[in-house]
Amino acid sequence: MTFPLFRAILPFALATTLPPMLTSCGSAPDTGSNQAAAAPAEPISDGTVKLTPQQIQAAGILLVRPTVGGGAGAIELPATIEGDPQGIQIVSAAIGGRVVALSRNLGETVRRGDTLAIIESREAAQLKGEIEASRARAGLAQSQLRREQRLFAERVSPEQDLIAAQTAATEANIALRQAQQQLSAAGGGGGSLNRLALPSPISGQIIARSATLGQTVVADAELYRVANLSTVSLSLSLSPADAGLVRPGAPVSVTTPGRQGSARVTFVSPVLDAQTRLVPVIATMDNRSGQWRVGESINAAIALPGRSGGQGIAVPQIAVQSIAGKTVVFVRTANGFKAVPVKVGAPSGDRVTILSGLTGNEQVAATNSFTLKAELGKGAGEEEE
Structure with missing residues (x-):
C-alpha cells in the first residue's frame, strides 16, 4: 500500500542527494573544465x-x-645482496670417514691451505699405502735405470736393456704421481697413514660448520663453509625498456635504514628471465667493511646517463x-x-x-x-x- 508513496518520494531524494555525492567524488561542471586544465597543479x-x-x-x-x-x-627498485660465486666455498671430503679433529669455529678467519678438519678413513689408508708402494717401486726402477746406464756405458749390457729400464722407471714415476693426485683429490695428507686433512680452499671467514667431533661422515658431505665477502653482488631485475637505458659501469646508490653505499653495474643480461620475463642485472659493491650481508634486501638507484x-x-x-x-x-x-x-x-x-x-x-x-x-x-x- 505504501509503494506509490515511495515512488513519489524517490525522485525528490535523488535530486537532493546526487549533486553533493558527485561533488564529493571530484566531478566538476563542464564550464570550469578548461580553467582547471590551464591552472597550475x-x-x-x-x-x-x-x-x-x-x-x-x-x-x-x-x-x-x-x-x-x-x-x-635514476631507476629505483628493491634488490637483494648476494655473495660472489667465487667467494663462497664448501669444504668436504671426497671419501667417507670419522671426524677426529675440528680446528676452526664459526666466525674465525682462515687463510688458504689452513687445515680445518681431519678424518680417519680406511680409504685414506689405502690411498696412502698405494703412494708408499708406488714410491718404493719408483725408487727401485730408478736404481735399475742407473745400473743399466752404467753397464751400457761399459759396453756390458745391450741397448735394449737400457731402453727397458728407462721405460720401467717412467711408468713407476707415472704411477707415483697418479697415487699422489688421488690422495690430493680426496683432501690431502694428515700425518698418520689412515688420516686425511681437509684444508681451506680460500682465505676468508667460517660462516657455517655442520660437522661434529666424532661424527661419521659420508663422501662429499659438507663440513665447513668458507666465505670471502670483501666483494658482494646486487641482484636486480629490470623491464626490457628500462634495461635498455642501463649500461655496464653505471653507478648504483645503495640505501637501507642507517646505511648507504655505492656499487657499479657489471652485467646486463641479453636474455629475459624465463619466469619473471624481466632482465637480470648484476652490480658489484665493495664490502671490506663487512656492513652488508648476503640475503639482505636493500633499495638500489641506478643512475641513468644524461x-x-x-x-x-x-x-x-x-x-x-x-x-x-x-x-x-x-x-x-x-x-x-x-x-x-x-x-x-x-x-x-x-x-x-x-x-x-x-x-x-x-x-x-x-x-x-x-x-x-x-x-x-x-x-x-x-x-x-
Missing part, C-alpha cells in the same frame, strides 16, 4: 592509494626520480596518467602513492617535460603506474555506490 579529491612496499614490489611498480636539468634521473641540452624536469611518459580530466603522476608517499596534478610540456623520446607540479626530488611511479590509476578509480567507484 591543484589537488585532486584525496587521490591517495595505500600500498605496502611488498604490494608495490608484487605489482611490479618501478620507482624513478625525475630528470633535473640535463641528467636522465642528455645534453636538457633543461627543467622530466619524467618517463609511462609515468603520466589522466584522471578526471587532469594530468597526474603518482608520487611515492610514506603509505603508498598520491596522484599529483602536473602541467606537461613537449615529449622528448620516452620522456615528457613537467612544467609545474614537481620539484624534482620526488619518487614517482613509472612502469605499471596504470595499476595505481585503476586502483584509484576503483576507490572512486566504491564511494559512488
Whole structure:
C-alpha cells in the first residue's frame, strides 16, 4: 500500500542527494573544465592509494626520480645482496670417514691451505699405502735405470736393456704421481697413514660448520663453509625498456635504514628471465667493511646517463596518467602513492617535460603506474555506490 508513496518520494531524494555525492567524488561542471586544465597543479579529491612496499614490489611498480636539468634521473627498485660465486666455498671430503679433529669455529678467519678438519678413513689408508708402494717401486726402477746406464756405458749390457729400464722407471714415476693426485683429490695428507686433512680452499671467514667431533661422515658431505665477502653482488631485475637505458659501469646508490653505499653495474643480461620475463642485472659493491650481508634486501638507484641540452624536469611518459580530466603522476608517499596534478610540456623520446607540479626530488611511479590509476578509480567507484 505504501509503494506509490515511495515512488513519489524517490525522485525528490535523488535530486537532493546526487549533486553533493558527485561533488564529493571530484566531478566538476563542464564550464570550469578548461580553467582547471590551464591552472597550475591543484589537488585532486584525496587521490591517495595505500600500498605496502611488498604490494608495490608484487605489482611490479618501478620507482624513478625525475630528470633535473640535463641528467636522465635514476631507476629505483628493491634488490637483494648476494655473495660472489667465487667467494663462497664448501669444504668436504671426497671419501667417507670419522671426524677426529675440528680446528676452526664459526666466525674465525682462515687463510688458504689452513687445515680445518681431519678424518680417519680406511680409504685414506689405502690411498696412502698405494703412494708408499708406488714410491718404493719408483725408487727401485730408478736404481735399475742407473745400473743399466752404467753397464751400457761399459759396453756390458745391450741397448735394449737400457731402453727397458728407462721405460720401467717412467711408468713407476707415472704411477707415483697418479697415487699422489688421488690422495690430493680426496683432501690431502694428515700425518698418520689412515688420516686425511681437509684444508681451506680460500682465505676468508667460517660462516657455517655442520660437522661434529666424532661424527661419521659420508663422501662429499659438507663440513665447513668458507666465505670471502670483501666483494658482494646486487641482484636486480629490470623491464626490457628500462634495461635498455642501463649500461655496464653505471653507478648504483645503495640505501637501507642507517646505511648507504655505492656499487657499479657489471652485467646486463641479453636474455629475459624465463619466469619473471624481466632482465637480470648484476652490480658489484665493495664490502671490506663487512656492513652488508648476503640475503639482505636493500633499495638500489641506478643512475641513468644524461642528455645534453636538457633543461627543467622530466619524467618517463609511462609515468603520466589522466584522471578526471587532469594530468597526474603518482608520487611515492610514506603509505603508498598520491596522484599529483602536473602541467606537461613537449615529449622528448620516452620522456615528457613537467612544467609545474614537481620539484624534482620526488619518487614517482613509472612502469605499471596504470595499476595505481585503476586502483584509484576503483576507490572512486566504491564511494559512488
